[in-house]
Amino acid sequence: MTAFVLVSGPFTDGWVWEETASRLRVAGSEAYPVTLAGMGNRQDEAGPATDLETHIEDLVRLIDGIGAPQVVLVGHGYGLHPVLGAADRRPGRVARIVSLDTGLPDNGEAAARSVPDPEVRARLGDRAEGRIAPPLPGTWSRWGSTEGVPAEALERLERLAAPQPAGTLTQPLRLTGAAASLPTTGVLCTANGSSIELVRMLVESGPPQFRALADDRMRFFDLDTGHWPMLSVPEELAEVLRRAAAGEGHRVTVPEQVDERPTHLLPFLLDVPEVPCERRGRVDLHLPAGPPPGDADRPRPAVVFVHGGPVAPDQRPTPRDTPFLLGYGRYAASLGAVGVTLDHRLHGIADFALAAEDLAEAVALVRADPRVDGERIALWFFSAGGLLAAEWLAAPPPWLRCVAASYPALAPLPGWGAVEPRFRPVDVVGTADGPPIVLTRAGREHPTFAATVEEFLTAAAKNGAEVEIVDVPDGHHGFELVDPTDESRARVERAMRSVLGHLRD
Known part of the structure; x- marks a missing residue:
């Protein structure tokens, strides 16, 4: 019994x-x-x-x-x-x-x-x-x-x-x-x-x-x-x-893969060179190796990469030291921009306000750096970090030249009642005269994430927001690590070219 x-x-x-x-x-x-x-x-x-x-x-x-x-x-x-x-x-x-x-x-x-x-x-x-x-x-x-x-x-x-x-x-x-x-x-x-x-x-x-x-x-x-x-x-x-x-129930298993490392430690899909890096508290600045073409004194534009989560507070390495963010930061620097990565405090779904504070502080720090052109900044959000884009879309500052998002959540997922209402990009896209948006979609995305993206695109079209879509038809969530294919590489390169193009216009 x-x-x-x-x-x-x-x-x-x-x-x-x-x-x-x-x-x-x-x-x-x-x-x-x-x-x-x-x-x-x-x-x-x-x-x-x-x-x-x-x-x-x-x-x-x-x-x-x-x-x-x-x-x-x-x-x-x-x-x-x-x-x-x-x-x-x-x-x-x-x-x-x-x-x-x-x-x-x-x-x-x-x-x-x-x-x-x-x-x-x-x-x-x-x-x-x-x-x-x-x-x-x-x-x-x-x-x-x-x-x-x-x-x-x-x-x-x-x-x-x-x-x-x-x-x-x-x-x-x-x-x-x-x-x-x-x-x-x-x-x-x-x-x-x-x-x-x-x-x-x-x-x-x-x-x-x-x-x-x-x-x-x-x-x-x-x-x-x-x-x-x-x-x-x-x-x-x-x-x-x-x-x-009685011991019944479904068991979820880790998929077999050639590389036995955890997903977050898999290599970035592009072979990018190391560049000088400065650590400033929660923030890392990946710096271009040489002066800007034609003007050695001109400050550089910057791309701030915002990771998803939640991430356990004791996770090591922290996000900015993983191959994923190191790859993106170095890739931006190799193309002439300052690549900015940060560790924000999204440790649970009730922590978006803390993460938003960390992001705002990071942006202020970057814009104050004399090597950075504070009037040419892009923010690039990943996964659940996409919810942090809402405040920037609702009241975009003039120096924000582009908002990018890869396989994002653009509204709180079902059951995420702990997320404050202000973190809903679907509600604010196009409601202000904001910067262009570069959105990378994974064709094999989880339905709950994909549904928020479709809701976002519907709202963007209704409100006249400019959205460039970069599709990765065979890509999964986190395809830069789990799907290192030629198709994936080409889409990352395309998205980066587009973001940098908006910074240089």
């Missing part, structure tokens, strides 16, 4: 699991919907000291009192933090961890980092005490898609929501690693933007930390619903949980 411990997200308690738990019990399993201290009918138990550790201890006591030799711990949203903490304390009692439409947090990460509401994040950033009010009626979709939730269940969710003790969200999750090898299943809700296909793309071409999703202990299921499957599809969720407990 399998015993399931069911832990829900913020502002909720055990009632949300009622139907799923009932179906698990009918199928012969034990089910323990959890109401944590300070939540639901335990609201009076919350005090100034109620934090994540309080909830971890709640779960440890529950596990210790269950007669079954092992349990399956199911964490939804915030609930995954205490689930992982309890598994770390009692790894021998845990048969499997199930992450329900929630990314696995890292050791030392507080739940506040992934809070999707920017106003709540701002309050938590001030070391908030007391309790955080639940979402207002009609705003729950900010915390995850409510698609499929019946009206009466949504009304009950709003009515029974309880304030969340602030300390549960701000206290970092501390793990010893004792549970690191436990089998783990991700249940991905496609209407909230998660899917097995998206996991596959992240494993194959995303930041290196996502390679852990291809570990043999990981399995995945898709559920065609929003972020609250215990309310929208309780019967289907119960069946998926039973299958997960």
